[in-house]
Amino acid sequence: xxxxxxDLLSLRDxxxxxxxxxxxxxxxxxxxxxxxxxxxxxxxxKSIVTLFYENSTRTRMSFELxxxxxxxxxxxxxxxxxxxxKGETLIDTGRTLDRMGTDVIIIRHxxxxxxxxxxxxxxxxVINAGDGVNEHPTQALLDMFTIKRHLGRLNGLKVAIVxxxxxxxxxxxNIFGLHTMGAEVALCAPPTLMPVKMEELGVKTYTRVEExxxxxxxxxxxxxxxxxxxxxxxxxxxxxxxxxxxNSERLKYAKPGALVMHPGPMNxxxxxTSDVADGEQSVINEQVRSGVAVRMALLYLxxxxxxx
Amino acid sequence: MKLLIKNGxxxxxxxxxxxxxxxxxxxxxxxxxxxxxxxxxATGLTVLPGMVDLHCHLRDPGYEYKxxxxxxxxxxxxxxxxxxxCMANTNPVNDNAVVTAYIVHKAETSGSGVHVYPIGAxxxxxxxxxxxxxxxxxxxxxxxISDDGxxxxxxxxxxxxxxxxxxxxxxxxxxxxxxxLVNKGVMNEGYNSTLLGLRGTTRAAEEVQIxxxxxxxxxxxxxxxxxxxSTKGGVELxxxxxxxxxxxxxxxxxxxxxxxxxxxxxxxxxxxxxxxLRLAADQEALIQGLCDGTLDAIATDHAPHHRDEKEVExxxxxxxxxxxxxxFALCIETLVHAHHMTLEDFVRVAxxxxxxxxxxxxxxxxxxxxxxxxxxxxxxxxxVDSRKFLSKGKNTPFHGRMVHGRVKExxxxxxxxxxxxx
Numbered sequence: 001x002x003x004x005x006x007d008l009l010s011l012r013d014x015x016x017x018x019x020x021x022x023x024x025x026x027x028x029x030x031x032x033x034x035x036x037x038x039x040x041x042x043x044x045x046k047s048i049v050t051l052f053y054e055n056s057t058r059t060r061m062s063f064e065l066x067x068x069x070x071x072x073x074x075x076x077x078x079x080x081x082x083x084x085x086k087g088e089t090l091i092d093t094g095r096t097l098d099r100m101g102t103d104v105i106i107i108r109h110x111x112x113x114x115x116x117x118x119x120x121x122x123x124x125x126v127i128n129a130g131d132g133v134n135e136h137p138t139q140a141l142l143d144m145f146t147i148k149r150h151l152g153r154l155n156g157l158k159v160a161i162v163x164x165x166x167x168x169x170x171x172x173x174n175i176f177g178l179h180t181m182g183a184e185v186a187l188c189a190p191p192t193l194m195p196v197k198m199e200e201l202g203v204k205t206y207t208r209v210e211e212x213x214x215x216x217x218x219x220x221x222x223x224x225x226x227x228x229x230x231x232x233x234x235x236x237x238x239x240x241x242x243x244x245x246x247n248s249e250r251l252k253y254a255k256p257g258a259l260v261m262h263p264g265p266m267n268x269x270x271x272x273t274s275d276v277a278d279g280e281q282s283v284i285n286e287q288v289r290s291g292v293a294v295r296m297a298l299l300y301l302x303x304x305x306x307x308x
Numbered sequence: 309m310k311l312l313i314k315n316g317x318x319x320x321x322x323x324x325x326x327x328x329x330x331x332x333x334x335x336x337x338x339x340x341x342x343x344x345x346x347x348x349x350a351t352g353l354t355v356l357p358g359m360v361d362l363h364c365h366l367r368d369p370g371y372e373y374k375x376x377x378x379x380x381x382x383x384x385x386x387x388x389x390x391x392x393x394c395m396a397n398t399n400p401v402n403d404n405a406v407v408t409a410y411i412v413h414k415a416e417t418s419g420s421g422v423h424v425y426p427i428g429a430x431x432x433x434x435x436x437x438x439x440x441x442x443x444x445x446x447x448x449x450x451x452x453i454s455d456d457g458x459x460x461x462x463x464x465x466x467x468x469x470x471x472x473x474x475x476x477x478x479x480x481x482x483x484x485x486x487x488x489l490v491n492k493g494v495m496n497e498g499y500n501s502t503l504l505g506l507r508g509t510t511r512a513a514e515e516v517q518i519x520x521x522x523x524x525x526x527x528x529x530x531x532x533x534x535x536x537x538s539t540k541g542g543v544e545l546x547x548x549x550x551x552x553x554x555x556x557x558x559x560x561x562x563x564x565x566x567x568x569x570x571x572x573x574x575x576x577x578x579x580x581x582x583x584x585l586r587l588a589a590d591q592e593a594l595i596q597g598l599c600d601g602t603l604d605a606i607a608t609d610h611a612p613h614h615r616d617e618k619e620v621e622x623x624x625x626x627x628x629x630x631x632x633x634x635x636f637a638l639c640i641e642t643l644v645h646a647h648h649m650t651l652e653d654f655v656r657v658a659x660x661x662x663x664x665x666x667x668x669x670x671x672x673x674x675x676x677x678x679x680x681x682x683x684x685x686x687x688x689x690x691x692v693d694s695r696k697f698l699s700k701g702k703n704t705p706f707h708g709r710m711v712h713g714r715v716k717e718x719x720x721x722x723x724x725x726x727x728x729x730x
Binding site: 114 | 497498499501502503504505506507508574575616619620621622623624
């Protein structure tokens with residue numbers, strides 16, 4: 001079986017078998033990361049471009065290292081957010097990259113649906129590295145990979161996601177992916193940071209952290225951005241962390257040994273207290289390593305299409 | 309000059325002939341004989357009054373790359389409209405008599421023959437601060453005032469405009485959206501916005517402003533017209549107000565009857581419009597509102613845009629749908645073919661009521677009314693192909709949809725201005 005899609009835009013339409021294939025391919029890549037010479041020829045002769053309209057350190061670096069470990073030619077384009085409106089159109093940029101022989105375009109964009117627009121106008125495979133408040137499918141895949149490595153499965157698990165769900169593309173992709181894999185998702189956020197009709201996606205929603213994490217196998221914090229306070233979605237970071245932060249007391253409501261995760265970058269003392277973030281249950285640093293393995297797996301699967 | 313339309317089917321009258329003389333309907337009877345008239349055989353076709361559109365954007369002056377008065381009025385004629393009211397968000401803004409007169413003059417001299425009635429800006433520059441020269445614009449031919457796409461957030465200014473405008477017979481046409489509640493939303497807030505990760509606009513944004521306008525209208529005992537109602541709650545507010553005798557009138561648009569936010573799932577910017585496409589329950593309420601008289605009129609909100617303004621990220625895309633050339637089929641399908649209303653009811657909401665709201669002698673097939681007439685084939689099946697639009701704006705989410713009902717010929721003042729060549 002091969003990966004069915006030309007692009008990875010969303011986890012909404014990725015099937016269970018495909019996710020399993022990505023995760024098992026990532027297992028092999030993880031081994032490679034452990035070896036002394038991190039180099040394969042899987043992407044030799046392929047060219048990979050990261051096209052980022054938003055700042056990013058770990059996602060971009062992760063993709064870049066993944067493509068380099070696999071011997072591709074890679075290039076990075078940083079476009080400022082203002083160039084989205086004033087510069088070349090996204091479609092024109094995509095066509096240009098296509099003509100230069102790009103095999104994979106990895107795009108991060110401040111607006112939801114932008115990777116879909118790009119993908120419908122280019123021959124290159126498009127990977128969504130985060131679009132607006134919509135999705136961040138590779139983050140969800142690396143989260144699932146991390147969970148599976150530790151707990152051995154995804155089916156039947158309860159994952160509690162706490163934080164700014166409304167503006168979180170991480171939450172949305174995780175909901176779609178985890179559901180496909182048979183896990184249950186509980187969300188907790190202030191009502192002003194919870195999108196409407198969330199329950200219709202098949203999740204349970206809470207405003208008390210204790211209730212959301214009750215019996216959870218995994219507790220995931222989401223980054224809260226300062227701009228959201230300026231927009232008036234909550235009164236202060238202080239009050240936010242008092243009522244919606246994950247601390248060791250609240251973590252006790254989860255199953256013993258539940259994993260603590262965060263997509264980063266973390267605001268210590270806001271989403272998670274430092275003792276929780278650095279505690280025994282935390283796999284936050286490992287998530288980053290999983291990210292490289294999962295992205296290697298994806299680049300491999302997306303560029304291998306048609307080779308068979 | 310005489311026009312004799314033979315053997316067409318008139319709503320409520322069956323097969324009849326219609327004679328127009330000097331631009332006015334002179335006779336509606338069976339078997340009219342007239343030696344010196346131009347004769348049109350309408351056998352198998354339905355004869356209707358030309359539609360009257362209370363709300364469109366002709367983009368002229370200033371945005372001729374989107375549309376101009378020539379292309380816009382040709383598209384209107386092809387869509388079965390014989391009178392259209394164009395909004396003031398041109399460049400320069402139609403907030404003074406000079407721009408109003410330019411629009412009227414250009415429509416008369418180089419338009420397709422469709423009557424163009426400008427709607428003047430309510431405020432200077434559409435800024436929502438101080439009243440535009442409403443009296444001057446009325447004298448130059450404007451028929452109403454509106455800041456349309458720029459909702460009037462200042463309730464006191466709205467009050468002043470309603471009072472001052474009334475002295476010149478100018479009713480405020482209000483685009484009801486509270487821009488704070490819109491909060492940069494780009495589609496209806498609901499399951500689909502959550503699914504797509506696009507920022508949603510609560511329906512309350514529209515309903516809060518409708519409620520405010522109703523309260524002002526009731527308090528001042530002055531008329532107000534609510535533009536493009538899109539929500540069930542909006543219909544209910546207007547229904548209750550009318551029951552109390554408030555002088556409120558209202559319109560909805562064909563795309564709210566024929567489209568829902570399910571169409572946004574592809575992120576196609578053709579679906580972006582303000583207010584946004586809503587839900588099936590809203591469609592039902594709007595249809596009910598048109599049937600029971602809560603909503604007076606259908607207006608297109610024809611909003612042509614250039615391709616480059618739509619082939620971009622959803623958040624960046626211009627809002628609006630090119631509506632003239634699909635309105636008839638979408639309305640006939642959703643209202644008449646779906647058995648919600650009779651053809652006579654359709655004439656009431658598409659022609660008679662809007663003509664009454666702007667005080668024009670058209671919109672009815674009666675002796676003495678203007679001979680603004682369309683011939684239509686109610687059952688002709690055709691596929692919406694925006695590339696064939698006469699409008700410069702090809703932006704429609706209905707491209708590719710099979711529809712029933714087509715305008716075959718359009719007459720203004722007894723003179724043919726459009727004939728379907730397809």
